[in-house]
Amino acid sequence: MRVAAIVQARMGSKRLPGKVLMDLGGSSVLARVVSRVRQCHLVNEVLVATSTDSSDDAIQKECRALETAIFRGSQNDVLDRYYRAASVAEAKVVVRITADCPFLDPEISDRTIQAFLDVHPDYASNTLERTYPRGLDTEVMNFSALEAAWRDAKEATEREHVTPFLYRHPERFQLVSVKGDRDYSHHRWTLDTHEDLEFLRAVCGAFEESVMPSWHDVLRVLDRNPDLCRINQGVEQKKL
Secondary structure, three states: OOEEEEEEOOOOOOOOOOHHHOEEOOEEHHHHHHHHHHOOOOOOEEEEEEEOOHHHHHHHHHHHHHOOEEEEEOOOOHHHHHHHHHHHHOOOEEEEEEOOOOOOOHHHHHHHHHHHHHHOOOEEEOOOOOOOOEOOOOEEEEHHHHHHHHHHOOOHHHHHOOOHHHHOOOOOOOEEEOOOOOOOOOOEOOOOOHHHHHHHHHHHOOOOOOOOOOHHHHHHHHHHOHHHHHOOOOOOOOOO
16 A cells, blocks of 8 residues: 655745744754655655745755655645645555654654554544644545545635544544553644744754654653753644
C-alpha cells in the first residue's frame, strides 16, 4: 500500500511570514521537517505541496536543493492542493504534515501510520485527543476519504485546513485516535510566532547541528531548563 507524506508549506503565514524557510540551527525549518519525514520507515514518498503564487517560488527553490518532490496548486483551497498532490503521487494512504513542525518525530509519525495500517479506518491522527506536544502532529487518511472531503467539503475552514470535514463527520468516517501513555499536550513545539521561533532556536542550541533530537531528547532539555517553556507559553493557538 503506497504511503505518501505530503508536507504543506507556504511563505504567506499571516503571523510570521516566510517562517518555513527561516534558519533553525543551520538549516531551514522546511529542511528539518523534510529530513524528519524521510526518517519514517512507513513512508514511501515525501512530497512538498505549496501554492502557485510567486511568493512560493522560494519554496520550490529550497525543494530543488533538498532534492524533494514538489507539487504546486491552489493557494487558498489547500484541500484541493492536497487531493491533486496525492493523485500525482498515486497514494493509497496520505499522511498530512505541516512544514511548521521542525521537531516532528519519525517514531511518533510511524506509530500513527501503523495504527492506521492496523485498523484500516478512514482517518487516524494523534490530534483528535492530544497527548503529544503540539508540533508532533501527524494525520493519516486513505485516498477515498480525502477524495470524499475534496468533493463534499464546502466550508472555507474545511478547504483551508484539509481534514476538518473528516473528523467533524464521525457518522460518515471511521476515525482512530492515537494517544501516548502520558499527557504532554501542554508543550508547544510548533512555529507560528516570533516567540515560537525564539523557543525553537533556544532548544536547538542545546544540540550540535548534526544531531536530530528525538522528542524524548527535547523533553529532557526542557526538564533541565523549565524556563525555556515560558518563552512561548503565552502564544494562543489559532482557532479553526
